[in-house]
Amino acid sequence: MRKLSHPDHLAEWKRIIQEERPAYQKVIAVSSGTCGRARGSLQILETLTQEIERRKLSDTVGVEATGCHGFCEMEPNIVISPEGLFYKKLEAKDIPAIVERTILKNKLIPSLVYEDPATGRKYPRQREIPFYQKQMRLLTENNYRINPERIEDYIVLDGYQALAKALFDMTSESVIAEVKASGLRGRGEAGFLTGKKWELCREAHGHPKTIVCDADEGDPGAYMSRGLLEANPHSLIEGMIIGAYSVGASEGFICVRTEYPLAVKHVTLALEQARKHGLLGAAIFGSEFHFDIQVVQVAGAFVSGDETSLIAAIEGRKAFPRQQPPFPAQQGLWGKPTNIHNVETWANVPVVLNKGAEWYAKIGSDKSPGTKIFNLGGRINNTGLAEVPLGTRLRKLIFDIGGGIKNNRALKAVQTGGPCGGCIPAGKIDIPLDYDTLSQAGSILGCGGIIVMDEETCMVDAARYSLNSSSEESCGKCVPCRVGTKQMLEILNRITRGQGEALDITRLENLAAVMKAASLCGLGQLAPNPVLTTLRYFRNEYDAHIREKRCPALVCQGLLPEKKKAKNTRRPETGRKAI
């Protein structure tokens, strides 16, 4: 295989790949991310391949394993190109009919077609299904066209062209200017301006500089990083190389959780392939720019996703956060300037360069341009990953894309941004999802987790659950977080057991104020959010627990009337018991 030593080789390689590709009449993409595999997609893949071979169709029909397409609720599913047909929730026994009727005779199998539960309408094509049709998929659209184990699939879709453009048509400064002008903000947590961070890092003294991709997605209920790593690893690698060129870095790290073995596999393979083709390592594209990336497996703690903790983890120390400033962009790994971004941020960089800052800045809202991948979870019909422009209203995400609340129950609240995010009440469902509006409402955008709660959720219990999570994850280095989360949890435990006191509300508020002001890292600063927002929007539920010793949602075991108690244990499926 060839090594690219000149930017023109890229177009040539693309042409060769296209010529040498088998001329399939149809391609079946089997969604095979971790979620698909958990639902049996590999068995579907194997049965399909056997059936195609048995019928001697291997020359005309291709079968590919791709990453997740986002509609995880419908796994295992396939997309048949060129028509873009979508078949859902497949079983191995469906395969012979699919080949016989759909592949050979172009006939639909109605039972496998997606049906909108609300309207009963059937949608044979993937792009027409409301879940997909209402999204804007800048980063995830190509997922069903890419076999993540093959760099060629990325090249055919104009992969690495942004890198060639950056290296040969632009200076480092002009790349930074372009990223700044696009208004791209970090997708990890704080939403800091990406270009500004690059500038800081470029201007900082110290060599060698480093680039880090934060894929230590410890935020329970969110897996967009995993989705991108598994489905399109080259997109973020390309972004990282461009970033390295801009800030002048020679070494990079991708830090992936040990819990994500498939992501580790795909990224490692992608790096090897990029290196083999001269896109990574010494003399990239034959230029004088050298840069290489290593994968680091971080062995799991939520707090190690914080950038200063991640630095400690790479250095081989305990993943404790430290005070900022100095920012990692100034003093990071081994005390040298280090540029850290979330997976999704890196994957946005090639898009910005390919489409131009002006185009990019027009997408989304004024101060939050671009798209964001949200993770729809909890009591919602269409769980999965959905990409929409920032500033999209929560209602659209929950009802138009998410298909509404499970079992037609009423929406009560939505927790955004993981266990450190606040709960937005149903009354604020028209809130635009962007960094600033969410923080005004007492929550965060975070990395895009959305947990939907219905009328059967007790908000005090929900706050208690989040605090339980934060107190377990607190690393213990700083007192406000270590003791604060614990004290808050104990108070909430008491309230949900029916032993709350009138003073508890003030105690919670005081603790929250101290934690927000004095915690070392985001974990402690944000952990009070679920409590503060539930106090703000659901004060009546706290009052019912404390004054009336009653849990209105009938969740808190200690506060149930005797009859209900018996009934609840008979219905374990509702599952919302106190831990």
Place this chain on the structure above:
Amino acid sequence: MDIEKILKESGTSQKDLVPLLHKIQAAYGHVPPESIAAVAKHLHLSESEVFGVLSFNRFFTLAPKGKVRVTVCQGTACHVRGGGRIVEEMEKKLGIPAGQTTADKKLSLEKAYCLGCCAIGPVVVVNGTHYSLVSPQKVDSILEKAKTAE
């Protein structure tokens, strides 16, 4: 595989610590406490530093674990869908609390906080095989299969 051999293949700076611990755990199923001194010496660290990193990272374990590792997700999404109930059921059926290994040393029960498949929770993983949409009724058959897993 003996420790000396693993050490020889590893670098000697502090950043090699975590990869080294991964290798040791892959070879032994756990990090044997007696290996800490050797690792510390190899990397020019104190034993307490090695122990600190080891005990901070949830993935590493000093105690031997069973060949079969059953991990039940307790992340937010799985919790909302009844993941807590699944752990309880497993604990009851196996007669051990989460975090421990059965008396015959064959099976370890563990909790995780999000395995990245939130859409299809509650999720249980048995030696790399994922089970999704797990209900308490499915626990028996999962454990039955787990006992025969290698």
